[in-house]
Each structure stands twice: as C-alpha cells, then as structure tokens.
Amino acid sequence: MSFDDAPIDPVSAERLVRGGLELRLVDHDDAAARDAWLHADFRGFHESAPSPERLAEVRAHAPRRRITGVYDPAAPLPAEPVATAQSWVAPLTVPGGGTVPLWSIASVTVAPTHRRRGVARAMLEAELRTAAAEGVPLAGLTVSEATIYGRYGFGAATFADVTEIETKRVRWSGPDASGRVRFVGPEQLLPDALRIVDAVRAFQPGAVRYDEVLLGRAIGLYGDDRAALRTVRYDDADGVPQGFACYRLTPTEGDFTKHTVTVQHLLGATDEADAALWRFLLELDLVSTVRAFERPVDEPVNWWIGDLRAARRRRLDRLWLRILDVPAVLEARRYAAATRLVLEVDDPDGFAAGRFLLEAGADGVGHVRSLGDEEASAEASVALPVTELSAIYLGGVSPVTMARAGRITEGTPGAALALERAFAAERTPWLVLEF
Numbered sequence: 563m564s565f566d567d568a569p570i571d572p573v574s575a576e577r578l579v580r581g582g583l584e585l586r587l588v589d590h591d592d593a594a595a596r597d598a599w600l601h602a603d604f605r606g607f608h609e610s611a612p613s614p615e616r617l618a619e620v621r622a623h624a625p626r627r628r629i630t631g632v633y634d635p636a637a638p639l640p641a642e643p644v645a646t647a648q649s650w651v652a653p654l655t656v657p658g659g660g661t662v663p664l665w666s667i668a669s670v671t672v673a674p675t676h677r678r679r680g681v682a683r684a685m686l687e688a689e690l691r692t693a694a695a696e697g698v699p700l701a702g703l704t705v706s707e708a709t710i711y712g713r714y715g716f717g718a719a720t721f722a723d724v725t726e727i728e729t730k731r732v733r734w735s736g737p738d739a740s741g742r743v744r745f746v747g748p749e750q751l752l753p754d755a756l757r758i759v760d761a762v763r764a765f766q767p768g769a770v771r772y773d774e775v776l777l778g779r780a781i782g783l784y785g786d787d788r789a790a791l792r793t794v795r796y797d798d799a800d801g802v803p804q805g806f807a808c809y810r811l812t813p814t815e816g817d818f819t820k821h822t823v824t825v826q827h828l829l830g831a832t833d834e835a836d837a838a839l840w841r842f843l844l845e846l847d848l849v850s851t852v853r854a855f856e857r858p859v860d861e862p863v864n865w866w867i868g869d870l871r872a873a874r875r876r877r878l879d880r881l882w883l884r885i886l887d888v889p890a891v892l893e894a895r896r897y898a899a900a901t902r903l904v905l906e907v908d909d910p911d912g913f914a915a916g917r918f919l920l921e922a923g924a925d926g927v928g929h930v931r932s933l934g935d936e937e938a939s940a941e942a943s944v945a946l947p948v949t950e951l952s953a954i955y956l957g958g959v960s961p962v963t964m965a966r967a968g969r970i971t972e973g974t975p976g977a978a979l980a981l982e983r984a985f986a987a988e989r990t991p992w993l994v995l996e997f
C-alpha cells in the first residue's frame with residue numbers, strides 16, 4: 563500500500579496558516595519543486611548547496627516518499643520551503659520475527675529564519691495524526707539531537723556502538739571461517755547485499771526494510787562515496803554470499819604503516835560471515851586502527867580479538883519509536899515469558915492512552931484488551947508514559963532500569979521485573995542500516 567499521497571493534516575495546516583505559512587505535499591514527479599525542497603533540506607542540515615549534477619543524481623536515485631514542505635509566500639524565495647519533512651512506511655522486525663508497519667520520518671528541518679515558532683511541532687504532530695489516520699500503529703525516526711523528540715512521545719528503542727579497535731594488539735581468537743572474502747564491485751554486490759540484508763532483517767529485532775536505492779547508495783553504487791569505498795563479500799564454503807563489508811582507508815601523515823580503516827557497513831547473515839569479515843579488516847596490512855560505525859551492541863567481536871581492551875566502544879541511541887496503537891504493536895511481537903500485566907499508559911496526545919491488559923502464554927503469543935476506566939483488575943500493574951513504553955517495546959531498554967530511574971511506576975512490587983522478563987528479545991534490537 564502506498565501512503566505517498568496521504569492528505570495533509572488539516573489541524574496543523576490551519577495552525578500554520580494563522581502564522582502566514584502553508585503546509586503542502588510536494589509532488590515526487592515535479593523536478594523543480596523537489597529541487598527547491600532538497601535545497602531547503604540540505605541547508606537545514608548545514609550541507610553545501612547541492613550542485614545541479616547532485617540534484618539530478620539524488621532525484622534519479624531517491625525512493626518515492628511522502629514529501630511535505632512549509633512555505634512562506636512572503637519570503638524572497640517563496641518556492642523554497644522554510645521547513646521540510648518526508649515519511650514512508652516500512653516493516654520493522656519485532657521480537658519473535660514478526661513485523662509492524664513503521665511510519666518512518668526523516669529530513670525534519672526548519673529554516674533558521676523560522677525556527678522556534680512551532681513549525682516543527684506542527685509538522686511532527688501532522689505526521690503522527692496522518693500515520694494514525696492511515697492505520698499505521700507505530701512511528702519511528704533517528705535523531706540529530708536527543709532532546710527534540712521525547713516531547714512527541716518518541717523513546718530511544720535501539721542503540722548502536724561506534725567501535726574502534728587497535729589492530730596491532732589483536733591476536734585473532736575467533737572462528738576460522740571455511741569460506742572466502744573477495745573484492746567485488748558495488749554493481750555486482752547489490753543483489754547479494756539485498757538478499758543478505760533481508761536475511762538479517764528476518765531474525766534481527768529493530769531492523770527496518772531498506773530499499774534498493776538506499777542500499778545502492780550505502781554500498782557506493784552512487785553518491786559521494788563511490789570512489790573511496792572498497793567493497794568485499796564473504797562467500798561460504800558452498801560459494802553462497804553470506805556477508806559484505808564496505809570500508810575506506812585514510813593514511814596517517816608521516817607513518818605509512820598506520821592507516822585507519824573506517825567501516826561503513828559490515829553485515830553477515832551468519833556469525834561465521836561476521837567473523838570472516840572482521841578478521842579480514844583487522845588483519846589488513848599497513849593499518850593501525852579499525853573504526854566501525856553503527857555496530858550492534860551485542861556483537862561477539864570483543865571475544866574474537868584476544869585482548870578485550872584493544873576495542874573501545876561508544877554507544878549512541880539509534881531508532882526512536884512512538885507507539886500510536888498499543889494493542890496492535892503489543893500483539894505483533896512475541897513474549898519471552900508468560901505474563902498477565904496491566905499497563906497504564908499516559909499519552910498527552912491521546913493516541914496510546916489507556917489501561918491495557920497484556921496476557922501472554924508460554925507459546926509467546928500476546929493478547930491485549932483495553933480495560934474500561936472503571937474496570938477493576940487484580941493483575942500486577944505498571945504505569946508509564948508512551949515514551950517509555952515505546953523505548954522498552956523491542957526489548958532493548960530495561961523496564962527495571964526505567965523503574966529505578968523513576969520513569970516507570972510499579973503499581974505492584976516486582977511488576978517491572980515481570981515486564982522485563984516478558985519483553986526480553988532473542989537478540990538486542992539493532993536498526994542494522996540507518997535511515
């Protein structure tokens with residue numbers, strides 16, 4: 563189903579009109595309107611103005627999205643929006659391997675000339691109301707600053723590490739892979755990379771479907787990275803591609819033996835593929851540091867390098883989620899322990915507010931029933947804002963820690979621990995590829 567043309571939210575449109583501004587959909591096929599929108603988007607993130615060639619390249623390789631802009635008819639450049647956003651719906655893998663449609667939001671910018679007068683709030687609220695009106699139960703985004711989105715009910719649900727390894731200290735102690743690592747061109751890699759990403763997505767909670775255009779950009783098929791990126795593929799003993807890595811090398815001035823490898827992506831459908839690719843990168847000659855971005859927080863590499871302190875990791879929040887429909891998202895995932903719990907959810911914007919009885923059996927299947935205001939329940943209960951429920955939803959944030967932090971209130975002693983046991987995921991959630 564396509565949501566690209568879902569109508570503009572009338573509440574936000576009306577609020578912006580009162581400030582002399584217009585909220586509009588941008589037609590994907592209107593090149594001039596999209597170029598003007600891209601100019602605003604680039605400026606919003608402090609990037610240089612895109613050249614005509616860059617605009618043509620981005621237009622040619624951009625997935626179809628629901629693009630919105632806020633326009634100021636009184637501005638000297640009225641065709642260029644003063645605020646931008648884009649959204650699309652993609653499946654998010656949840657614990658147990660099922661998926662939930664995710665209203666994914668990106669490119670939220672407001673021009674410095676129009677900031678702090680409620681334009682971003684109007685756009686974000688419009689996105690959430692539109693998603694809910696279209697029946698999409700969950701919204702998600704990655705953030706530029708961790709202070710912006712909590713006020714709209716988003717909570718950080720997945721994390722990733724920037725990992726830096728001193729290669730001169732590494733003594734490989736991981737598995738000896740039975741397959742081969744090979745150099746491949748990005749054109750050759752793309753179909754295999756798509757299969758590998760999909761294979762990982764099937765078992766990895768927190769993964770969001772990544773379309774072909776974005777994956778092509780990620781592996782250097784087009785975009786600025788093309789010349790600098792090296793791409794390798796891991797083929798298992800039967801010759802089946804099971805993983806890939808994309809990296810670039812930077813020399814250290816004055817010492818040719820100390821290049822830094824920056825790993826853009828390293829993704830294996832099997833642990834053996836991950837191990838083989840890590841080993842390949844860590845054993846490159848003339849290299850002293852391997853720095854890898856967006857790594858899963860529970861990957862085994864620390865136990866493959868023979869010296870735990872050769873690796874330094876810095877953790878960052880990645881996917882922020884915002885639940886819009888509590889029963890729909892809770893019933894889509896599986897539970898690690900049988901449970902009967904009442905969740906009292908506070909949501910100032912109304913979408914997710916209510917009291918919900920969650921019952922999960924030993925088979926992991928959950929059933930959710932909304933309780934009436936007066937309906938008594940003898941079950942253990944927790945009270946929590948929608949931000950916290952969204953944060954713990956994938957099992958990557960501890961309800962016990964949230965209770966200790968005062969963000970979740972136990973109605974019954976031990977209820978946070980029961981929630982933690984039920985919400986545990988088979989793997990720590992990981993977004994896999996950032997959007």
Ligand SMILES: CC(=O)SCCNC(=O)CCNC(=O)[C@H](O)C(C)(C)COP(=O)(O)OP(=O)(O)OC[C@H]1O[C@@H](n2cnc3c(N)ncnc32)[C@H](O)[C@@H]1OP(=O)(O)O
Pocket residue numbers: 606607667668669670671672673676677678679680681682683684703704705706707709710713
């Ligand atoms: C999913 C994504 O795309 S993430 C990318 C976000 N975009 C950027 O970082 C680009 C640079 N920044 C911007 O373009 C703008 O400053 C934005 C989009 C972050 C905010 O736009 P504005 O129109 O100024 O925000 P608006 O006036 O609607 O403020 C809404 C609320 O957010 C708060 N807020 C706005 N910007 C920030 C910020 N950078 N940090 C913390 N709080 C903020 C405001 O104080 C206000 O709070 P309140 O409603 O609780 O009083």
